[in-house]
Amino acid sequence: MGEATFRDAHRTAEAIARHSYGKLVAYLAARNRDVAAAEDALSDAFAAALVEWPRSGCPQKPEAWLLTVARRRLIDGTRRRIAGEQVADDVRDIVAASGCAEESEIPDQRLALMFACTHPSIDVAIRAPLMLQTVLGLDAARIASAFLVSPTTMGKRLVRAKEKIRSAGIPMQIPTRDELPARLADVLDAIYAAYAEGWNDHAATDTPRRQLADEALFLGHILVELAFDEPESLGLLALMLHIEARRRARRSAAGEYVPFDEQDPACWDAVMISAAETLLRRAAELGVMGRYQIEAALQSAHVHRRRCGVANWDDVVNLYDALLRFSPSPVVAINRALAIGECDGASAALAAMPDAAQDGRLIEYQPYWAARASLLARTGAHADAHHAYEMAIGLESDPAVRAFLQRRLRRIQM
Amino acid sequence: MQYLFLLYADEKGWDQMTADQRKQGEASYTAYTNALREAKIYLGSNRLRPVGDATTVTMQTGQSRVLDGPYADTKEQLGGYYLVDLPDLDSAIAWANRCPGAHHGTIEVRPVWTM
Numbered sequence: 001m002g003e004a005t006f007r008d009a010h011r012t013a014e015a016i017a018r019h020s021y022g023k024l025v026a027y028l029a030a031r032n033r034d035v036a037a038a039e040d041a042l043s044d045a046f047a048a049a050l051v052e053w054p055r056s057g058c059p060q061k062p063e064a065w066l067l068t069v070a071r072r073r074l075i076d077g078t079r080r081r082i083a084g085e086q087v088a089d090d091v092r093d094i095v096a097a098s099g100c101a102e103e104s105e106i107p108d109q110r111l112a113l114m115f116a117c118t119h120p121s122i123d124v125a126i127r128a129p130l131m132l133q134t135v136l137g138l139d140a141a142r143i144a145s146a147f148l149v150s151p152t153t154m155g156k157r158l159v160r161a162k163e164k165i166r167s168a169g170i171p172m173q174i175p176t177r178d179e180l181p182a183r184l185a186d187v188l189d190a191i192y193a194a195y196a197e198g199w200n201d202h203a204a205t206d207t208p209r210r211q212l213a214d215e216a217l218f219l220g221h222i223l224v225e226l227a228f229d230e231p232e233s234l235g236l237l238a239l240m241l242h243i244e245a246r247r248r249a250r251r252s253a254a255g256e257y258v259p260f261d262e263q264d265p266a267c268w269d270a271v272m273i274s275a276a277e278t279l280l281r282r283a284a285e286l287g288v289m290g291r292y293q294i295e296a297a298l299q300s301a302h303v304h305r306r307r308c309g310v311a312n313w314d315d316v317v318n319l320y321d322a323l324l325r326f327s328p329s330p331v332v333a334i335n336r337a338l339a340i341g342e343c344d345g346a347s348a349a350l351a352a353m354p355d356a357a358q359d360g361r362l363i364e365y366q367p368y369w370a371a372r373a374s375l376l377a378r379t380g381a382h383a384d385a386h387h388a389y390e391m392a393i394g395l396e397s398d399p400a401v402r403a404f405l406q407r408r409l410r411r412i413q414m
Numbered sequence: 415m416q417y418l419f420l421l422y423a424d425e426k427g428w429d430q431m432t433a434d435q436r437k438q439g440e441a442s443y444t445a446y447t448n449a450l451r452e453a454k455i456y457l458g459s460n461r462l463r464p465v466g467d468a469t470t471v472t473m474q475t476g477q478s479r480v481l482d483g484p485y486a487d488t489k490e491q492l493g494g495y496y497l498v499d500l501p502d503l504d505s506a507i508a509w510a511n512r513c514p515g516a517h518h519g520t521i522e523v524r525p526v527w528t529m
Contacts, residue, residue: 119503121503167525168503168525169415169417169500169501169502169503169506169525170502170503170504171501171502171503171504171505173504175504179504
């Protein structure tokens with residue numbers, strides 16, 4: 001076999017694995033909801049392709065080729081599993097469903113697969129990993145290292161979740177109109193959870209986790225492609241693109257943590273920001289507000305302020321007010337208080353901070369102490385600020401952020 | 415697929431109801447059962463006597479042990495079941511939501527193990 005043919009076959013297979021994996025799995029699993037069997041059949045088909053394609057050249061319709069082989073494996077599997085008369089019916093069904101020889105005719109059921117993976121009866125913690133595996137084909141070991149659990153544990157949880165889709169009869173379909181908003185929110189939350197897992201300051205030096213952010217962005221793109229008229233899908237992708245655009249700017253050349261207001265806007269990715277803005281405008285035209293659109297709008301407002309040098313803190317506070325209505329959380333309340341600090345001063349901000357006496361979780365929450373520390377320092381309450389900085393430093397696990405907080409603490413000690 | 419709806423509720427609720435309320439409660443279960451039959455998904459159902467009438471039996475230690483009372487002492491008790499035939503979990507959830515038991519208790523939706 002020629003070296004070129006071999007490389008060509010591998011490149012084609014890789015491209016399909018990257019871009020169409022979820023589409024093929026969703027199609028294969030749609031009939032009997034057996035995601036695990038669909039994945040196995042598809043990986044057999046890929047293995048067969050890597051033997052066959054270099055020998056006889058890439059087929060004209062590689063996706064259809066893979067589906068045909070995978071379906072044959074599935075039929076064999078079904079034959080083994082079911083005895084008696086039902087076999088004939090099953091085989092007939094599968095053969096009837098295999099009518100679509102044209103690649104463009106392979107229906108894209110990835111969205112239905114996403115809804116199955118984020119079904120309310122699936123454990124919240126496994127929804128994001130499950131989507132990464134079934135829609136993008138990530139292996140358990142890679143997902144495990146990104147989510148900081150052992151590959152064996154992650155593997156077992158994924159197997160259990162797929163087993164539940166099949167045995168509990170979780171449908172692979174797009175929910176009805178009245179159920180759609182709530183169910184879509186679960187899909188969005190799982191994608192954002194994957195993104196957040198890959199996006200924090202540790203992730204800057206941690207390859208599997210950083211790649212996870214890219215995979216989450218890819219999921220976000222797929223979702224927008226499939227559900228383009230859902231304002232919150234657009235909002236989520238806009239939000240992730242905004243955050244992603246500033247990834248490089250969050251560290252100095254020496255690896256030091258750089259807070260947003262000290263970042264150089266020239267280091268931001270202008271293409272991503274402009275794509276995010278376009279998405280956000282399209283979402284706004286649809287006229288239904290939601291959590292992710294507001295969060296993206298907040299990012300947009302911050303970027304605008306830094307780029308144009310125009311203080312827009314009143315707008316920012318208004319957006320946080322709106323966000324609090326959609327997703328009331330201490331995190332939002334803290335950020336809102338910091339924005340109030342820019343409008344009305346540090347004392348007003350401290351008054352607007354959530355109260356640790358009311359919500360005990362705040363005691364262990366680093367951003368709470370970091371926010372209090374910077375506000376107290378501004379009011380001149382140096383002893384209290386000192387204590388708050390020490391709490392924030394003690395709770396921080398990222399060395400770069402810890403060093404940053406220590407520099408701030410030294411500043412008030414001078 | 416077959417699903418079993420296990421209806422859990424606080425039994426004391428029934429004791430505290432007036433005769434009128436009980437009649438109304440029974441009527442709503444009858445209506446629900448009829449709706450299941452009408453939709454041709456009904457396979458069976460029963461209401462269970464209170465857990466005070468329960469007996470627990472085990473042979474796990476090698477000899478028969480018979481105890482008075484339910485398997486687990488819980489705030490809400492298993493009070494009845496429906497067995498239904500539905501295409502998938504979402505339709506099962508939709509039907510469980512309509513069950514009167516969902517309004518005064520909790521319904522566990524369990525797919526039946528197919529051999």
